[in-house]
Amino acid sequence: MDWLRGLAVLLMIQTHLYDSWCSPAAKTTIEYGWTRFWGGIPSRLFLLLVGVSMAIRYEHQLGTGASRRVMIRVAAKRGVEILVLAYLFRLQEYLLGGAYDWHDLFRVDILNCIGLCMIAAAFITAPHRGRRPIALTAVTAAIFVALGPIVGPHHFPDWLPRPLTSYLGGERPMSWFPLFPWLAWPLIGVLVGHAWVRGSANARRQAWTFLITGAVGAALILSVIALRPVTGRLVHYPNWMAQQMGPEVFFHRLGVIGLLALGAYLATHLPGSKRFSLMRLFGQTSLFVYWIHVELVYGLLFGRLHHALSMRGATVGLLAMTAAMGVLAQLRLRYWHGWPGRRKLRANLPAAPSPL
Numbered sequence: 076m077d078w079l080r081g082l083a084v085l086l087m088i089q090t091h092l093y094d095s096w097c098s099p100a101a102k103t104t105i106e107y108g109w110t111r112f113w114g115g116i117p118s119r120l121f122l123l124l125v126g127v128s129m130a131i132r133y134e135h136q137l138g139t140g141a142s143r144r145v146m147i148r149v150a151a152k153r154g155v156e157i158l159v160l161a162y163l164f165r166l167q168e169y170l171l172g173g174a175y176d177w178h179d180l181f182r183v184d185i186l187n188c189i190g191l192c193m194i195a196a197a198f199i200t201a202p203h204r205g206r207r208p209i210a211l212t213a214v215t216a217a218i219f220v221a222l223g224p225i226v227g228p229h230h231f232p233d234w235l236p237r238p239l240t241s242y243l244g245g246e247r248p249m250s251w252f253p254l255f256p257w258l259a260w261p262l263i264g265v266l267v268g269h270a271w272v273r274g275s276a277n278a279r280r281q282a283w284t285f286l287i288t289g290a291v292g293a294a295l296i297l298s299v300i301a302l303r304p305v306t307g308r309l310v311h312y313p314n315w316m317a318q319q320m321g322p323e324v325f326f327h328r329l330g331v332i333g334l335l336a337l338g339a340y341l342a343t344h345l346p347g348s349k350r351f352s353l354m355r356l357f358g359q360t361s362l363f364v365y366w367i368h369v370e371l372v373y374g375l376l377f378g379r380l381h382h383a384l385s386m387r388g389a390t391v392g393l394l395a396m397t398a399a400m401g402v403l404a405q406l407r408l409r410y411w412h413g414w415p416g417r418r419k420l421r422a423n424l425p426a427a428p429s430p431l
Contacts, residue, residue, distance in 0.1 A: 076124065076127065076128075076131075077355040077358030077359055078342055078343050078352065078355050078358060079120065079335065079336060079339045079358070080120075080121070080124055080357070080358035080361050081352070081354030081355055081357035081358035081359075081361070082120070082339065082354055082358075083116070083117040083120040083121050083124070083361070084117070084358065084361050084364050084365070085353075085354070086113050086116050086117045086120075087118075087365065087368075088364075088372075088393070088396060088397060089113070089114070089393055090111075090113070091369065091373065092372050092389060092392060092393050092396055093107060093110045093386075093389050093393070094114070095373050095380075095381055095382070096372070096383065096384045096388075096389045096392055097384055097385075097386065097389050098382055098383055098384060098385065099382065100385075101384065101386045104386055106386050107386060115319075115324075115328060116328065116331060116332065118185050118188075118252065118257075119328050120332055121189065122188070122189065122257060122260035122261050122264065123260045123261065123263060123267065123329075123332060124264060125260075125261040125264060126196065126200070126260065126261035126262060126263060126264020126265040126266075126267065126268060127264045127265070127267055127268035128264075128268070129150055129193070129196060129197070129200060129261070129264070129265055129268065130264070130265045130267070130268025130269045130271075131272060132146075132149070133146060133201065133202055133207070133268075133269075134268075134269070134272045136149075137205060143201050143202060143203050143204075146197070146201040146202065147197045147198060147201045150194075150196070150197035151193065151194045151197045151198075153193055154190045154191065154192070154193030154194035154197070155194065156190070157186055157189050157190030157193065158186075158187060158190030158194075159190075160186060160190075160362075161186035161187040161189075161190055162180070162187075164186060164366060164369075165179065165180050165181075165182060165184070166180060168369075168370070168373075168374075171370065171374055171375065172373075172374065172375065178237075178249065179248070181237070181249070182241070182248060182249055182250075183242055183249065183252055184251050184252060185251070186365075187252065188252035188253070188257050191254065192254070192257065192258050192261045193261070195254065195258060196258065196262055196265065199215050199262065200212050200262065200265040207269055209269070212262050212265055212266055213262075213266060215258075215262055216258075216262035216263050216266075217259075219255055219256050219258045219259040219262070220256050220259045220322050220325050222255050223255050223259070223320035223321060223325070224312055224317040224318065224320045224321040225255075225317075226243060226244045227253050227255045227256055227316075227317070227320040228244060228245070228246060228313075228314070228316045228317050228320065230246065231243070231244070241253065242254055243255060246316075256320050256325065259325065263329065267288075270284065271284060271285075281340075282340075282344075285340035285341075286337065288333050288336050288337055288340075289334050289336065289337025289338075291330075291333050292331065292332065292333020292334040292336070292337070293330065293333070293334060295326050295327065295329055295330030295333065296327060296330035296331065296334075298326070299323055299326050299327040299330065306323055310323075339354075342354070353397075353401055356401060356404050356405060356408070357400070357401075357404060359404075360407050360408060363403075363404065363407050364400050364403070364404055367403060371396065372396070
């Protein structure tokens, strides 16, 4: 889990850095196009892992006899914390950036989406009387995927407050990650998490579980590619944004993540995998790295590099930024372990990752 989240962090850094530092000419290259393809993975992977984390916690709470009310409260409380952090982060950007419009304070970005998704998903996915609501979770996810290209880019009436409607849908730059269709990712993540936990009873069963995960991922990718000529004739999206919120992209990216999950399993079970791993380091400090690198990549400190580098120059910058984030993440783990209440909370939980 830490390895997968660390991969999401690394892909997130490369996406943001190439977007901010590459010149207009560099952005016309094939190489830059591939960075955008992989740039579509981190947000989806983060949100799916939110659901996996919730499922791991549920499985632990079921073993301790916790009530559904307690399960919802714990997950929702963490969601509220993430929401507060999202607005604090946006306030920091506003104060340090200088040129930001005040409306950016209320932009719905990935942290906002994660926080609200945790709150909403808790009421949908929390087990009731020991039973996991698998069917309800799957149906709700399907509804959000189906309505994603309709509600996601929808223009709401001007008399409705945009800071609130942007959580449901709307145009960028106000609404980057609305609940439609992004809530579907943590919902699917809960289903995946339950399957992974049940499939980890022993080493042999765990290996088969992740082999099946990779096989399902490959099947999803091939199915989307095979059906694309048919879906292309039947479904016409009004714009690129609506298409990115549609089922075709959803299942294709889900397939890619399935293959990455198999890769993560292999990477953590090969000889020497217990040694230092940059992926695990980033996975354990993902929120910290997110907070720091966004300001460095988009902020004023390296403002001269914005939209000024070739692909080669930006790649050198990516290597330097990754190394710097690795050093800071290591210092973060060594010298700051969180507040006492959080240490106590972690001591009473299984080895489950944080949302971001």
